[in-house]
Amino acid sequence: MIHLLNIRKSYENVAESAPVLGFRELHIGAGERVALTGESGSGKTTLLNMLSGLLVPDVGEVRIDGTNIAALSEAQRDRFRAANIGYVFQTFHLLQGYTVQENVELGALFARGHQEAGRAAFLLESVGLEHRRRHLPNQLSVGQQARVALARALMNKPRVLLADEPTGALDPETGRQVLALLLDSAQQYGITMVCATHDPGVAAAFDKIVRVEDLQ
Amino acid sequence: MRFPALVIRNLRRRPLASMLTGLSVSLGVGLFASVGALREASEIGFQRSASLCDMLVGAKGSGLQLSLNALYHMGQSQGNVPYEVYAELEKTQGVLWSVPIAIGDSFRSHRIVGVTSNFFQQVQVHSGTESRPLEFAEGEAFAFSPEAFAQLKADLANHQQGEPMPHQASWFQAVLGATVAKRTGMGVGDHFHPTHGVQGAAEEHEDGESEVVGVLAPTGTPVDRAIYLPIGVYYVMQGHEPTADMKAGGSLDPRGLSAIMLHTKAGFYRTQIYRTVNDRLDAMAVYPSVEMRNLFAMLNQGDFVLKWITALIVVVALIGVMVAIYNTMGARRGEFAVLRALGAKRRTILGLVTCESAVLSMLGGVVGLGFAGLLVMAVSGQVEAQTGVALAPSISLAELELLAAVTLAGALAGLVPALSAYRTEAAQIL
Structure with missing residues (x-):
């Protein structure tokens, strides 16, 4: 499903040109739920961004379902991301000024083909927020915002769900609930999930743990 | 949700700023259109009267x-x-x-x-x-x-x-x-x-x-x-x-x-x-019609200067639109990064900001043309009282061309902040 090969990535603005990320291979099977762990600056988020196509490695292949997205043009990667990738950010990044339902609908705005009528409402119901669909993000608790972010990430029926420290901004109890929801959703819809976390407790809930430092 | 809804929603998210910048465009367009509309309505009215006889x-x-x-x-x-x-x-x-x-x-x-x-x-x-x-x-x-x-x-x-x-x-x-x-x-x-x-x-x-x-x-x-x-x-x-x-x-x-x-x-x-x-x-x-045409040709010399002044007001208003949108760019980088992460292409972001500027300018232009119509109506009573010539506000091709020009100019003005948005690197922000 996901196959990264001979990856090397460095940033131009880093004073020393030592690579941020460099490893030979990483394989994640279809439907697998993988936690990426490692110290801050180890390259977890860089790896997620490469999987989403927002970044490309300097060298190497990023194959998702056989497509080497590192070889695609930026516009092609955008299209690929819109159709195949769901992303839950650490601070959720819900757009202020848009209602909860509109935020969820944004998840499929850039995907080709017709938006499925009622999908946003269905997803909101599945995360227990159907009664809050007309509310604005700043009227929600942080936990509720996390659930909206998950619904938005599932809106385009992604094959890969990426999550960057999804529980980092939550209290332990809410974090556990959101994590359970993420894992259940990935399992329920058969989505391959990659989650960056520095929390061993969170990582332990996943099918597989990959320590980024060990990849180097 | 569709792209046009995104444009309108973004404008509605900043109601005061959108209203004020739109209003500045509408005043400029209103003044510009009034000069033309009053002259045209006057000329049509006077020519109609001139044609009472050959x-x-x-x-x-x-x-x-x-x-x-x-x-x-x-x-x-x-x-x-x-x-x-x-x-x-x-x-x-x-x-x-x-x-x-x-x-x-x-x-x-x-x-x-x-x-x-x-x-x-x-x-x-x-x-x-x-x-x-x-x-x-x-x-x-x-x-x-x-x-x-x-x-x-x-x-x-x-x-x-x-x-x-x-x-x-x-x-x-x-x-x-x-x-x-x-x-x-x-x-x-x-x-x-x-x-x-x-x-x-x-x-x-x-x-x-x-x-x-x-x-x-x-x-x-x-x-x-x-x-x-x-x-x-x-x-x-x-x-x-x-x-x-x-x-x-x-x-x-x-x-x-x-x-x-x-x-x-x-x-x-x-x-x-x-x-x-x-x-x-x-x-x-x-020939009364020729006399009136000559009269309005002379008056048009004055109109020309006035038109340039009002055109400058429109340009200043459009720069205002550009500045107003540009000033929001810093705060909106996160939004653009999210949209990019959701699959929006760079040119979609460019189009979004450009369309916001164009729509704001167009709405300002529509209101401005309304202002011009109201002004012609307000002045028509005075003109009719003094000359007997009835002026009637109307939408002509010139007004539609003006609206199209203002919309296009608004889009061009929006390109400056749009290019800034275009360069947003989502991976650095998220």
Whole structure:
């Protein structure tokens, strides 16, 4: 499903040109739920961004379902991301000024083909927020915002769900609930999930743990 | 949710900023469009009035003054044209109709115009491609035919000083323009005394008491502002007799005419009549429509400067749109990064910001055109009161072109912040 090969990535603005990320291979099977762990600056988020196509490695292949997205043009990667990738950010990044339902609908705005009528409402119901669909993000608790972010990430029926420290901004109890929801959703819809976390407790809930430092 | 909804929603998220920047565009566009709309509406209105007849014949002098005095009831007369000119023109081949005009009296500041009764049958009011005759809202025209006028002139030629003037009591009948009827409150059956002079002098013609027999329907031309009397009345009222210093046949001849309205066959005949009259020493012919066109060509010189100034206001307003949107870019980088992470292409982000600027400018432009229309409506009453010309706000191709230009300019102004948004690196922000 996901196959990264001979990856090397460095940033131009880093004073020393030592690579941020460099490893030979990483394989994640279809439907697998993988936690990426490692110290801050180890390259977890860089790896997620490469999987989403927002970044490309300097060298190497990023194959998702056989497509080497590192070889695609930026516009092609955008299209690929819109159709195949769901992303839950650490601070959720819900757009202020848009209602909860509109935020969820944004998840499929850039995907080709017709938006499925009622999908946003269905997803909101599945995360227990159907009664809050007309509310604005700043009227929600942080936990509720996390659930909206998950619904938005599932809106385009992604094959890969990426999550960057999804529980980092939550209290332990809410974090556990959101994590359970993420894992259940990935399992329920058969989505391959990659989650960056520095929390061993969170990582332990996943099918597989990959320590980024060990990849180097 | 679709892309256009995203554009509108983004504008609505900042209601005050959007409203103020849109308002600045609308004021600029409103001023710019007003200059053009007022000039265009004025020109159309004045040209409609100028087409009441093909040609005007009057005393030698300014063609513009003759047109304004005879057709628009403005300014002073530059003298009279001999009756013989009218008599000759009546018999000239190619003249379809002619109406002699006498001007010099008034009633409550409304000018009294002496005409023959064929004025009411022949004059057509043109509006676009349509033309329609004068219609009566109430009553009917008085009876004073060109033949009756010719007979009166013959009688006056033989009239000896001291003898009673040759006239009939039935001549003292009047037809009111629509505006006069509205302002004076007079209607059919009412009586009034004309006053001497066009400036509303207090001296009344005691022997000129006239009965209103008809009220014309509104025409949107200076016809609405005039009172029409049989032209014969002008020659028989006291105070209009010749004095020793007035030379018969000259431009001060009180038995002459203020002007002659002519409708001629087009082409050769019209040109021939125009040249023949202008070859005379005692008369000139002018095309009122040409005089009005020349007048507006002169006024357009002033418009040109005004248009540049108002165009600059629009440009400043559009720069305001650019600055307003640009100032939000820093705060919106997170939003653009999220949209990129959700699959938006860079050019989608570019298009989003550009469209926001274009839509804001377009909405400002639409409101501005509305402002311009309201301004024309507000001014039209004043213009109509002074000239009798009705101005009507309208949406023309020029307005639509202006709207398209403002929208395009707004889009171009939006490119500056849009390029900044375009360069957003989502991976660095998220």
